[in-house]
Amino acid sequence: MLSQVVELIEAKHRFAITSHIRPDGDGLGSSLGLYWLLRALGKEAEVITHDPVPHSYQELPGAEEIRVTPNVDQQYDAVFVIECSDISRPGLVDLEKQFVVNIDHHATSALFGDINWIDATASAVGEMIYNLCKAIGVRVTREIAECVYTALVTDTGSFHYSNTTERTFKVASELVKAGVKPAKIAQNVFGSYAxxxxxxxxxxxxxxxxxxxxxxxxxxxxxxxxxxxxxxxxxxxxxxxxxxxxxxxxxxxxxxxxxxxxxxxxxxxxxxxxxxxxxxxxxxxxxxxxxxxxxxxxxxxxxxxxxxxxxxxxxxxxxxxxxxxxxxx
Amino acid sequence: MLSQVVELIEAKHRFAITSHIRPDGDGLGSSLGLYWLLRALGKEAEVITHDPVPHSYQELPGAEEIRVTPNVDQQYDAVFVIECSDISRPGLVDLEKQFVVNIDHHATSALFGDINWIDATASAVGEMIYNLCKAIGVRVTREIAECVYTALVTDTGSFHYSNTTERTFKVASELVKAGVKPAKIAQNVFGSYAxxxxxxxxxxxxxxxxxxxxxxxxxxxxxxxxxxxxxxxxxxxxxxxxxxxxxxxxxxxxxxxxxxxxxxxxxxxxxxxxxxxxxxxxxxxxxxxxxxxxxxxxxxxxxxxxxxxxxxxxxxxxxxxxxxxxxxx
Structure with a gap:
């Protein structure tokens, strides 16, 4: 639940964030959005992934600080696992030894976390990270906004899929207000092909x-x-x-x-x-x-x-x- | 100006609406959005175009009532000309004999109308039709919303182009609230190819x-x-x-x-x-x-x-x- 996530972040200090193998826009955008949120609160945070960042997402703020690793080689107060159906999806050895927070917008998630925050009404985990900002009182900076917007625009198929709601567009509007240039993100994600x-x-x-x-x-x-x-x-x-x-x-x-x-x-x-x-x-x-x-x-x-x-x-x-x-x- | 358009609509009764040859999503969506707005006010209105409605837009509410004609063969109180750079763009003979209202979101418009309402801050004329609804006090029905949303989604390239603003997303959110299913429109416009x-x-x-x-x-x-x-x-x-x-x-x-x-x-x-x-x-x-x-x-x-x-x-x-x-x- 959201309240448990807020309490955990407030009480603890050292966090890692990960997503699934071959990460996509929601996995990376939400991971980095949460990274900037934690940093804004003065927490220690790092994003770790099994696979490198695809070309389309290398312009995301903080993408260059992502650590590519096959295993969780440190002890954290908690590891946030973004948009994964089960604990094997991140492809990280020893992940199950950590205190795991499962954050997903798929109703089918296996509830594998020590805390499970599932919101099937959200178009993307990005939308949930935006809600977390609001709940915890962190200002949506340009960095957070660009990451969350990338999550939204990719997981809704440029707002074409049926998960696109009134709320999705309302959040998108707030993100533009916070500094997102939709054309710049679209160019990075959909216009930087080989x-x-x-x-x-x-x-x-x-x-x-x-x-x-x-x-x-x-x-x-x-x-x-x-x-x-x-x-x-x-x-x-x-x-x-x-x-x-x-x-x-x-x-x-x-x-x-x-x-x-x-x-x-x-x-x-x-x-x-x-x-x-x-x-x-x-x-x-x-x-x-x-x-x-x-x-x-x-x-x-x-x-x-x-x-x-x-x-x-x-x-x-x-x-x-x-x-x-x-x-x- | 918007206020002149509001006054004209309130004072007169019999209207036609047209757009450019080979009409696109903004031309047709905005024309039909305005059509439903005028009908909601109890006015007489018809949409006339030089070319037939392309397949992608045949599901727009009211598309089947559009009259394809090479000339303006009746006298109207006013003809609204949507998204045209000059008076020849609709391809309609005798258009210049009418009282013409030029509605466009391009700063380059030739101001060829008896009234010219140009708003270069709008992402599409559709956004202006939404503003007109608000200004004139017409409830945004599902029909109006679907037409205006189609205008927005096409003229912004699925919200990829640089004309996509905070306001565009805010209006999109309101349109979904009014009954638009974004996936249904996307399917009609981008998923009905041969x-x-x-x-x-x-x-x-x-x-x-x-x-x-x-x-x-x-x-x-x-x-x-x-x-x-x-x-x-x-x-x-x-x-x-x-x-x-x-x-x-x-x-x-x-x-x-x-x-x-x-x-x-x-x-x-x-x-x-x-x-x-x-x-x-x-x-x-x-x-x-x-x-x-x-x-x-x-x-x-x-x-x-x-x-x-x-x-x-x-x-x-x-x-x-x-x-x-x-x-x-």
Whole structure:
């Protein structure tokens, strides 16, 4: 709960903050927002992560002070764990030996912390960090504001996702008042790509296929494409969303070859279609509309397998809609 | 001025509203927002446009009642002209015979109206229509809110552009309170594309080239690509922005073949580089960072010509920066 977090911060002195592996805008923005909040109170604080800061987030205030480490090598009064479904997600050895504060905006969080502050009404943990500033009486500085805004703009997909609320926009307005330049953040996060990403996008889009109904699409990203364009596997982040911008497309799979015969697979869907359930069949997981798993073996077969499961899920869903409509008729 | 607009609406009864040719989200959203405002006051109102409503905006409340016409064929008490730089932009014959109210958020507007209400601090005309609701005492209904929100989200590039202010987000928050579902609008505007657009994007991206410095990029969209993918010329809207997401790229040209030997050319830039000045050399125009013109003749030559001018502009700009730095050193 928020009150427990406020009490802890007021009573203690030495803190670490971490987020999940391959950290994103909410993970890093919220971690650094909390870092600046703690520093404003005169506390000791550091942000530690398993993976380095991606290019898009290197302009965040304080990003250069983040310590990349595989384990928690010191004793802290408490470690804040940001936006993680369970205690293994940060990828940090010995984390469980610490006093852990779990801060998340997903209702599905495993409540693994000694304190758990979960607010499923928040669009991003960033929004919760803003609330914490208000609750604890810390002025929202430009540094805090830029970090929290980055969390908001990334986790809401530039305010396109259904987690965008009246409150999200109200907080965004307050953050601009506190000094955020929305165009500058957008440029850092969405406008600092490598040329190779653009070339890779063209090649990956060219592989896009769809089923007869037009509702299911799938695409490939090969090691050869990455070599030829000089792109990294991470340059392909976000490509899976492109086919979803087509009106009829309801679900998409992107198979990224990470080693010969190994395909990191991203699944996306619109509305009620649950792709997490499909990812779980291959040892993966995620949310209803965004999930991932790893497939192995022959590429064509892997593609047929996953496309078949997506087609089945879409047909089942439309069967349910038809039956409901028949019953209503 | 706003007060003149309020007085006019209160005194008169029969209104038309129009925007520019090939209307966009602000043109249509603001026109329909004003339509619902006038209707709420019991006035007669209709929206007339030269071109039909694009697919992305057909879900706007009232879109189905828009009348497509090449001329103003009736006499109104006043015609509101939304977001137009001059009186020819709506493409409507006999418009100048009407009592014209020019409503725009561009400081460059030609003040062609009998009343001119220009507010360059507004992110979109939509924001001005929201202010008009407040000034005239009309409750912001769900219909008004959806139209105004669409204007905001499109004219700010999903809140990425520098016209996004504290006020923009505050209004967005109020619109959500009035019933807007941001995800639904985003789905209508940015997620209802044709499959052919995705295929065309892949082909156009594959043509992208850049100069040695990496600061200037150019790309092509041919009639053959459109035929092969079944795409329309309009499906290519927005493609010119893709290379701008690359960190080093400062300016981009997209040459769209509209007839053999005729290329509608879109120019984009970041920061200080003025592409409107280049477009004007070919009888085109626009703003500093977004402009357009039409080129003719041999494709390779047209491309070399425009790329050369962009390279020159970028080199000149960097020369100025270098000289300033030298002078400061």
């Amino acid at each position: 040329w190779s990403k653009l070339q890779l996008l063209s090649q990956v889009l060219a592989t896009t296929q769809r089923d007869e109904s037009g509702r299911v699409a799938w695409m490939r990203q090969s090691l050869q494409m990455q070599e030829q364009t000089g792109a990294t596997e991470e340059d392909g982040d976000g490509f899976v969303n492109y086919p979803l911008t087509v009106a009829e497309v309801e679900t998409v799979a992107l198979l990224k070859e990470t080693a010969p015969g190994v395909y990191r697979t991203s699944l996306r869907s619109k509305g009620d279609i649950n792709v997490a359930r499909i990812a779980e069949r291959f040892g993966g997981g995620g949310h209803r509309n965004a999930a991932g798993c790893t497939l192995r073996g022959d590429w064509d077969e892997a593609e047929r397998l996953i496309a078949g499961l997506l087609i089945e899920a879409v047909e089942k869903r439309h069967g349910e809609i038809d039956r409901t409509e028949d019953a209503a008729a | 499959w052919s657009k995705l295929q065309l994007l892949s082909q156009v991206l594959a043509t992208t080239q850049r100069d040695e410095s990496g600061r200037v990029a150019w790309m092509r969209q041919s009639l053959q690509m459109q035929e092969q993918t079944g795409a329309t010329e309009e499906d290519g809207d927005g493609f010119v922005n893709y290379p701008l997401t690359v960190a080093e790229v400062e300016t981009v040209a997209l040459l769209k073949e509209t007839a053999p030997g005729v290329y509608r050319t879109s120019l984009r830039s970041k920061g200080d580089i003025n592409v409107a000045r280049i477009a004007e050399r070919f009888g085109g125009g626009g703003h500093r960072n977004a402009a357009g013109c039409t080129l003719r003749g041999d494709w390779d030559e047209a491309e070399r010509l425009i790329a050369g001018l962009l390279i020159e502009a970028v080199e000149k700009r960097h020369g100025e920066i270098d000289r300033t730095e030298d002078a400061a050193a």
